[in-house]
Amino acid sequence: MTPNAFATVVLLAWPLAMGFLSILLPVRKVVILSIIGGNLFLPQTGIALPGFPNYTKPLAAGLGALLAALILAAPKLFSWKPKLIDIFFFAFLVAPGISSVMNGLGAWDATAVTINRFLEWGVAYWIGRALFQDQDAIKEIAIGFVLGGIAYAPLCIWESVMSPQLSHQIYGFRPSDFGMTRRMGGWRPMVFMQHGLAVGAWMASAALVAWILFRSKVITKVASIPMSVIALGLVVVTIGLRSTGAALLLIGLIAAVEFVHATKLKIALLVLILLPTGYIGMRTLGWEGQEMIQAAAIFGPDRESSLAMRLENDTIIVERAMQRPVFGWGGWGRWRVRDDAGVDITVSDSWWAILAGTTGLFGLVAAYGTFVAPLFILIKRKTQKQIFAGTQAAGWAIGFALLLFVLDTLANAMPNTSFMLAAGAMSSFVVNKQFKARPTQQHPNPQSDTKPQRKKPIVDLR
Numbered sequence: 001m002t003p004n005a006f007a008t009v010v011l012l013a014w015p016l017a018m019g020f021l022s023i024l025l026p027v028r029k030v031v032i033l034s035i036i037g038g039n040l041f042l043p044q045t046g047i048a049l050p051g052f053p054n055y056t057k058p059l060a061a062g063l064g065a066l067l068a069a070l071i072l073a074a075p076k077l078f079s080w081k082p083k084l085i086d087i088f089f090f091a092f093l094v095a096p097g098i099s100s101v102m103n104g105l106g107a108w109d110a111t112a113v114t115i116n117r118f119l120e121w122g123v124a125y126w127i128g129r130a131l132f133q134d135q136d137a138i139k140e141i142a143i144g145f146v147l148g149g150i151a152y153a154p155l156c157i158w159e160s161v162m163s164p165q166l167s168h169q170i171y172g173f174r175p176s177d178f179g180m181t182r183r184m185g186g187w188r189p190m191v192f193m194q195h196g197l198a199v200g201a202w203m204a205s206a207a208l209v210a211w212i213l214f215r216s217k218v219i220t221k222v223a224s225i226p227m228s229v230i231a232l233g234l235v236v237v238t239i240g241l242r243s244t245g246a247a248l249l250l251i252g253l254i255a256a257v258e259f260v261h262a263t264k265l266k267i268a269l270l271v272l273i274l275l276p277t278g279y280i281g282m283r284t285l286g287w288e289g290q291e292m293i294q295a296a297a298i299f300g301p302d303r304e305s306s307l308a309m310r311l312e313n314d315t316i317i318v319e320r321a322m323q324r325p326v327f328g329w330g331g332w333g334r335w336r337v338r339d340d341a342g343v344d345i346t347v348s349d350s351w352w353a354i355l356a357g358t359t360g361l362f363g364l365v366a367a368y369g370t371f372v373a374p375l376f377i378l379i380k381r382k383t384q385k386q387i388f389a390g391t392q393a394a395g396w397a398i399g400f401a402l403l404l405f406v407l408d409t410l411a412n413a414m415p416n417t418s419f420m421l422a423a424g425a426m427s428s429f430v431v432n433k434q435f436k437a438r439p440t441q442q443h444p445n446p447q448s449d450t451k452p453q454r455k456k457p458i459v460d461l462r
Contacts, residue, residue: 004172007043011060014038018064019071027072028131032144034064035124036418040148040202043167044175044194053116058417062123065421069127080130085377085427088369093122095363096331103330113331124417125370128424138429139219139394141422142209145401146222146230148418149206152191153237156199159189160240167192188242198414200243204250205401205419207234211254212400215261216393244299245411249404257400261388266379273375276368276406280352284318310411314353317346321356328360351409371402371419374426381430395429398422 018034025033038061046056053059069077082090097114100106132141155166164187168174176195182188188196213219214231222230235254239247253272260268283289289311297304316337321328329335335357336346348354355364378392378399388396405419 002173003043003045007045007171007173008047010171011042011045011047011055011057014042014060015063015067019067022068022071027068028137028140030068030072031065031127031131031421032140034068035061035127035421036144036148037061038064039193039416039418040152041192043171043173044192045171045173053112053119056120058120058124058415059116061417062119062121065127066123069131073131077127077130080126082129083427083431085373085431086129088366088373089122089125089424089427091362091366092370093117095327095359095366099327099330099359099363102327103324103334105330105332109331121417121420124420125424128421128426129428132425133428133432135432137425138398141425142213142394142397143219143222145206145209145398145418145422146213146234149203149210149234150223150225150230152199152203152206153234155191156189156203156237156241159191160187160242163187164190164196166190186242194414195412196241196243197245197408197412198416200238200241200246201249201405201408201412201414202416202418203234203238203241204246204408205404207231207238207250208253208257208404209397209401210234212257212388212393212397215257216388216397218388218393244303245408249407253400253404257396269375269379273372273379273403276352276372276403276410279410280364280368283314284322284356288315307411309347310349313347314350317348317350317353317357321353321360324360326360327362328356328358331358349413350411351413351415354413368406371406371423374423374430375399375403377430378426395426398426398429402426 014034018030021033022030038057042057042060044057046054046059048054094114096117097110100110100113128141132138159166164174164178167190171192175190175193189199190196191199193199193202210227210231211234214227217227220227235250238250241247256268256272259265289307293304293308293311296307317335320335320337333344335354336344336348339345348357352364352368355367359366378395381392402419402422405416408414
């Protein structure tokens with residue numbers, strides 16, 4: 001099926017619509033609407049432009065945000081000064097171009113893939129770093145995730161009952177095989193995303209953010225709805241999506257959050273953040289994951305065989321990647337595995353394996369470092385008190401959403417630039433000078449031994 005004319009019009013008109021909204025709304029709200037809203041509601045398609053990067057959904061979402069930022073906040077956008085934490089992002093930005101040069105694909109190809117990486121991913125991070133720098137910014141991102149979950153929940157429920165039809169009915173096409181949507185006696189929603197797995201990961205991240213905000217009481221209402229109702233509702237909807245991986249990630253990370261809250265152990269947070277790195281390291285060193293396959297058998301033979309196939313294909317991709325381990329094979333499918341007859345036998349499900357194949361260990365470390373580096377700083381700055389405390393709570397809400405996304409990419413390749421915007425905002429949050437200052441370091445009255453009073457958290461943002 002090919003997209004209808006309406007899909008093309010919406011994709012092309014999105015940046016212009018965001019430019020118009022910049023007249024009516026503050027710049028950060030337009031940015032959140034453009035990137036998060038674009039990833040959720042734009043058609044999962046693209047327009048081929050000869051001599052230019054394809055005009056895709058994430059590119060349209062990023063251009064809309066960039067146009068709003070240029071209209072309303074250009075001086076702040078261009079006055080941003082990178083810091084050491086941004087080294088992973090810049091490496092991620094140039095990794096495709098370096099891989100192209102190292103594989104002899106030429107300067108034109110290197111320039112094209114670098115521009116494409118910037119437009120699809122780089123814009124979101126740049127805006128997140130430059131415009132989301134004060135202490136309230138991370139709360140705005142958190143609310144954006146929650147509102148995105150609220151907006152998607154009724155659509156997910158509808159498709160769970162009626163089958164995934166919205167993309168076909170509105171945009172004239174289905175982004176993935178309809179046969180893959182039948183699950184557990186019902187339907188796995190796709191809405192307007194590339195696959196039901198992408199919907200599951202998004203809803204799980206929104207539910208996790210809502211849960212931490214609910215437990216911390218840093219924000220008690222969104223759109224006049226109590227956060228407790230939102231959190232519980234999003235958790236229930238996510239579990240009902242028939243996406244086993246997303247449900248397990250959500251339940252597991254909620255349990256981890258509650259454990260850290262109860263024990264106040266920084267080491268537990270460190271172990272969680274190191275999980276993706278440990279997994280990738282073990283897989284590249286030859287671990288085949290048989291224990292995971294045996295565990296998946298609990299959920300039925302379908303889940304067992306699905307995981308076994310993913311792990312097997314990751315193995316052959318990584319074996320191919322390790323022939324050029326540093327910078328990978330570059331683009332044009334050169335990283336894919338073919339049989340003796342030249343037939344492509346690769347099933348590429350996992351983003352980490354694709355990164356290893358295309359941009360090598362350099363690109364793989366750069367990508368994952370962009371998302372998890374802020375979390376290491378957040379751990380370092382964490383007090384011995386509860387994780388659900390003050391502004392840190394909103395930071396940890398987004399931090400755990402980033403961790404959920406990273407964990408999901410170990411099995412799936414469902415890119416969503418909403419998480420790159422969040423990564424940029426998180427990097428600004430952890431290097432913010434106000435955040436570095438501890439309450440115990442503030443002494444408004446040097447002659448008094450009384451500890452300064454903490455500000456009450458913002459409890460109602462509507």
